[in-house]
Amino acid sequence: MMRVVRSIAMSLGVFLAIAGPVWAGGVAPETKTPASAELSRLSEDLIYSVDRTPERTFDTSRAVDVITGDSIRRANPANLADLLEEQAGIIIASSSSGGIPSIRGLANKQVMILVDGAKVNNATSGNTAREYLSLIDINQIDRVEVVRGVVSVLGTESLGGVINIITNKGAGAGDRGIGGSIGARYASADSSISVPLQFSGQTQKVRYDAGFTLGNFGNLHAPSAGEQNFSSYKARSGYLNGQFLLSPERTLSFGYQNVQQTDVQQPGPAGAFNNAGFRRSMQLGNLAYQDLTDRGWHDSVRVTGYWNRQWQVDNVHVLSAAALPIVFKDGDILAGLNLEIGSFVGNHHLIYGIDTSTDSVESSQFNTISSVHKRGNVMDGARYETLGAYVQDRFDASKWLTVIGGVRYGRFRTTGKEIADLGPINIDGSKADVTGALNLIAHITPRLNLIANAFRGFRAPNVDDTSHYNFVQVPGGIAFQVPSPNAEPEHVVSYEAGLKYEDGHLGGQVFYYRNRLTNLLTLAPGTFNGLPFRDTNGDGIRQKNEYSILQNQNAGSASIHGYELDGHYALGNGIRFWGNYSDGVGTDVRANKPLSAQPPGLGNLGVRWTSHQTHSPWLELAWRYYGTQESPGLADLKSVDLRNGKLPGFSVLHIRGGAAVTDRFSFTAGLENLGNKQYREVGSIVFAPSRQLVLGTQFRF
Amino acid sequence: MIKRIATALALLVLAVTASAAEFHVIAHSSVSATPMTKSAASAIFLKRTAKWDDGTPIVVVDQIDNGVRQAFSNVIHGRSVAAIKSYWQQQIFSGRDIPPVEKTSDEEVLAFVRSKPGAIGYVSDKASTNGVVVIQIQ
Numbered sequence: 001m002m003r004v005v006r007s008i009a010m011s012l013g014v015f016l017a018i019a020g021p022v023w024a025g026g027v028a029p030e031t032k033t034p035a036s037a038e039l040s041r042l043s044e045d046l047i048y049s050v051d052r053t054p055e056r057t058f059d060t061s062r063a064v065d066v067i068t069g070d071s072i073r074r075a076n077p078a079n080l081a082d083l084l085e086e087q088a089g090i091i092i093a094s095s096s097s098g099g100i101p102s103i104r105g106l107a108n109k110q111v112m113i114l115v116d117g118a119k120v121n122n123a124t125s126g127n128t129a130r131e132y133l134s135l136i137d138i139n140q141i142d143r144v145e146v147v148r149g150v151v152s153v154l155g156t157e158s159l160g161g162v163i164n165i166i167t168n169k170g171a172g173a174g175d176r177g178i179g180g181s182i183g184a185r186y187a188s189a190d191s192s193i194s195v196p197l198q199f200s201g202q203t204q205k206v207r208y209d210a211g212f213t214l215g216n217f218g219n220l221h222a223p224s225a226g227e228q229n230f231s232s233y234k235a236r237s238g239y240l241n242g243q244f245l246l247s248p249e250r251t252l253s254f255g256y257q258n259v260q261q262t263d264v265q266q267p268g269p270a271g272a273f274n275n276a277g278f279r280r281s282m283q284l285g286n287l288a289y290q291d292l293t294d295r296g297w298h299d300s301v302r303v304t305g306y307w308n309r310q311w312q313v314d315n316v317h318v319l320s321a322a323a324l325p326i327v328f329k330d331g332d333i334l335a336g337l338n339l340e341i342g343s344f345v346g347n348h349h350l351i352y353g354i355d356t357s358t359d360s361v362e363s364s365q366f367n368t369i370s371s372v373h374k375r376g377n378v379m380d381g382a383r384y385e386t387l388g389a390y391v392q393d394r395f396d397a398s399k400w401l402t403v404i405g406g407v408r409y410g411r412f413r414t415t416g417k418e419i420a421d422l423g424p425i426n427i428d429g430s431k432a433d434v435t436g437a438l439n440l441i442a443h444i445t446p447r448l449n450l451i452a453n454a455f456r457g458f459r460a461p462n463v464d465d466t467s468h469y470n471f472v473q474v475p476g477g478i479a480f481q482v483p484s485p486n487a488e489p490e491h492v493v494s495y496e497a498g499l500k501y502e503d504g505h506l507g508g509q510v511f512y513y514r515n516r517l518t519n520l521l522t523l524a525p526g527t528f529n530g531l532p533f534r535d536t537n538g539d540g541i542r543q544k545n546e547y548s549i550l551q552n553q554n555a556g557s558a559s560i561h562g563y564e565l566d567g568h569y570a571l572g573n574g575i576r577f578w579g580n581y582s583d584g585v586g587t588d589v590r591a592n593k594p595l596s597a598q599p600p601g602l603g604n605l606g607v608r609w610t611s612h613q614t615h616s617p618w619l620e621l622a623w624r625y626y627g628t629q630e631s632p633g634l635a636d637l638k639s640v641d642l643r644n645g646k647l648p649g650f651s652v653l654h655i656r657g658g659a660a661v662t663d664r665f666s667f668t669a670g671l672e673n674l675g676n677k678q679y680r681e682v683g684s685i686v687f688a689p690s691r692q693l694v695l696g697t698q699f700r701f
Numbered sequence: 702m703i704k705r706i707a708t709a710l711a712l713l714v715l716a717v718t719a720s721a722a723e724f725h726v727i728a729h730s731s732v733s734a735t736p737m738t739k740s741a742a743s744a745i746f747l748k749r750t751a752k753w754d755d756g757t758p759i760v761v762v763d764q765i766d767n768g769v770r771q772a773f774s775n776v777i778h779g780r781s782v783a784a785i786k787s788y789w790q791q792q793i794f795s796g797r798d799i800p801p802v803e804k805t806s807d808e809e810v811l812a813f814v815r816s817k818p819g820a821i822g823y824v825s826d827k828a829s830t831n832g833v834v835v836i837q838i839q
Contacts, residue, residue, distance in 0.1 A: 042793045053787060054794035169796070243795075248749050251795060292791055299784050300791070344784035 044068050049145040049164040052154050052351060058502040061404055061439035061451050063511040063564055067144040076185060076668045076696040080133040088566040088580035089148050091599045093683030097233040097264045098134025103148050105560045105586045105598045106160030114164045116255050118286040118306030122332040123359035123384035126464030135259045135282040137237040139196040139211050142168040149513060150494045152435035152457035153390050153406030159459055159492050167241040167255055170200040170207035177202050183698035189689030192217040208242030222687035223678040230265035231686045249292040258283045280312035300342035308334040328376050331362040352391040359384040361463050375418060379467035382416030404439040412460035420469060423529050427466045427485040433458050451498035461487035465521055465552050480534040484552040491518045508567025520556025557589040574610040597633030597682050602626045617659040625651045629682045636682060650679035670694040723772040727814050727833040728821045736837035742777050745821060748798055761801035762813045762822035769825045
């Protein structure tokens with residue numbers, strides 16, 4: 001039945017893509033004016049996410065990458081996880097419906113994901129599966145900006161890095177003022193098909209981009225493992241992003257997206273349950289006002305309000321019970337506000353502001369066998385509030401030296417009380433700290449900058465850290481995690497040294513980093529009501545089925561250092577080379593052993609030829625190298641591909657190409673994993689696709 | 702302390718007054734030489750005013766970050782070159798507009814303005830203004 005539905009969907013998508021030109025005939029083609037082409041070219045070199053103001057990537061003090069909309073269309077990825085995988089220093093732990101990014105050996109809640117400034121990570125992000133990267137419709141993205149390393153002034157909670165997604169707001173609607181496209185993406189390894197429909201419009205005062213995407217993803221096929229169960233899902237999404245252009249200086253931006261996934265499968269811990277079927281969704285909304293009018297005391301004012309609602313419903317089939325599932329429902333509503341002012345005073349550029357956010361948590365479970373309602377993975381009704389105030393100054397100390405210094409005060413408060421089945425839980429608490437950064441940029445020549453950075457950052461424990469209460473998988477079996485109301489913030493002191501070069505043809509960056517992380521929250525043996533096991537019958541004596549207690553404790557201390565190289569070279573004649581390589585070493589300082597799940601040496605090399613002739617054909621070869629994983633993570637320990645306790649490395653080659661057949665119709669085609677190798681990155685619960693054909697079509701109307 | 706601030710302000714005023722005489726605003730010979738206010742000039746160079754009174758499109762030419770540009774920026778915009786560059790990067794990033802073309806010398810600006818009907822730019826007060834209209838700033 002599934003195959004029939006899939007075939008119908010695929011046929012429909014291909015039909016729409018091919019038939020599109022026929023039924024939409026007679027509409028004038030979109031034309032890119034010289035001004036809009038220049039605008040597009042100039043904006044490619046800018047990055048917003050470092051100093052919350054657009055600046056040349058070369059001029060920033062940070063290790064950054066910008067993925068443009070053009071690059072996204074060429075890569076034609078299934079989701080954001082696929083796209084990020086080829087960027088410097090990022091690995092993706094692939095799961096059933098997406099992936100979790102890791103930057104500089106830190107992942108999950110230590111990597112902040114933003115959409116147009118709205119926080120995607122919420123107070124419950126943590127151990128439960130939340131593949132944010134697949135919950136963001138890739139068709140709405142104008143660019144993705146990646147800042148590697150600690151962000152401790154203009155935001156917090158990002159010990160590993162920031163991934164900022166900036167959506168398209170209709171700027172590409174063209175002179176005609178309105179347009180759109182319909183496309184189709186097909187990938188053979190999971191027989192997936194997705195069909196995005198998009199509209200954009202622009203007048204003197206308003207511009208917008210709206211779209212709707214349907215996707216059906218089958219079980220992913222790997223060369224040796226074959227069809228991997230628990231990797232299929234369905235997705236549908238819609239979005240509307242736009243701006244009111246109130247005056248040349250004043251802009252009111254808005255954005256909304258709603259992504260729903262159904263039939264997401266995930267294998268469960270052996271011995272506890274056999275699989276979980278998920279439904280999950282994420283709705284993001286933001287409203288931002290920006291005024292660039294010079295009023296003497298400020299050059300820019302920006303007010304951003306955002307809203308983020310996520311929920312996930314898991315149907316967990318317990319092995320020891322009947323066929324009826326336990327239904328977990330975890331949800332979070334996050335609302336945030338940021339007021340920020342920028343002022344130029346002499347050669348100083350000051351940015352100061354405040355931000356605040358509040359999470360309201362819903363979490364419950366319903367046992368369909370015993371008809372019992374209980375709390376879910378985290379505390380039902382818990383609240384998490386943040387408040388931050390910051391100031392940053394960027395100034396030229398001399399012709400040769402730019403200094404950026406900033407400081408931030410952050411306060412985090414968690415509130416919640418409940419009576420759980422094992423006893424009362426109270427997570428009321430408040431944490432505050434001051435963090436800061438100092439960045440020095442030495443302008444050796446107009447094309448060469450040397451950089452030295454120092455940061456002090458922290459990440460306060462969230463609701464998941466303090467109140468998680470459920471079974472967890474551990475080496476050797478199952479344990480029971482209980483809340484940690486006294487958890488303290490994780491701290492990092494980080495140093496970076498870097499070099500940036502850009503001459504228009506050759507460009508790149510090299511960064512060395514050294515992080516010292518303390519107070520890391522790690523699951524360690526703990527107690528509940530004074531007992532080290534889950535005393536379900538209350539007799540104080542451990543029975544066979546009374547699992548060990550684990551608790552988040554600030555017991556971790558780690559040292560991570562490594563380097564990243566990232567460069568490109570434009571040969572001329574439309575030929576461009578690019579490449580990156582990163583390696584790092586992580587040490588668990590307390591245990592004096594290698595930190596698990598640290599990325600091995602990994603890199604990418606690519607070459608692309610682009611013709612500026614009729615039809616703009618292009619062709620690229622992309623090669624990815626991933627070294628042997630010496631210390632795999634928990635998720636890897638049961639994997640069939642471990643050899644002597646190590647995860648084998650791999651290298652894969654992809655070939656991609658495309659062309660604009662007409663002014664309206666374009667296509668991309670890729671042959672990925674050409675050598676048909678079975679591989680996966682650390683922490684992944686599914687293998688990467690076998691050799692596969694990936695096709696994409698787009699028709700503009 | 703107050704004395705120091707007053708001295709600094711006085712120096713600043715002197716610097717601005719001195720720099721006011723360091724450039725000429727020039728336009729294509731077809732443009733009327735009517736004097737204009739600083740705010741009107743600022744609006745033109747920030748591309749907020751797109752056409753001359755007769756409907757001719759205004760073509761703005763800027764200079765690279767040099768002494769003339771710093772003087773012009775301080776006097777006409779009342780803002781530093783860095784602030785103006787930041788303004789343009791915001792405009793580019795939000796897909797609204799691109800900054801004026803930048804020339805590296807007075808000679809290039811003069812050649813550009815002479816050749817483009819509706820063009821406006823600025824040059825140092827030492828540059829020859831033959832073949833262009835000098836617009837008085839009030």
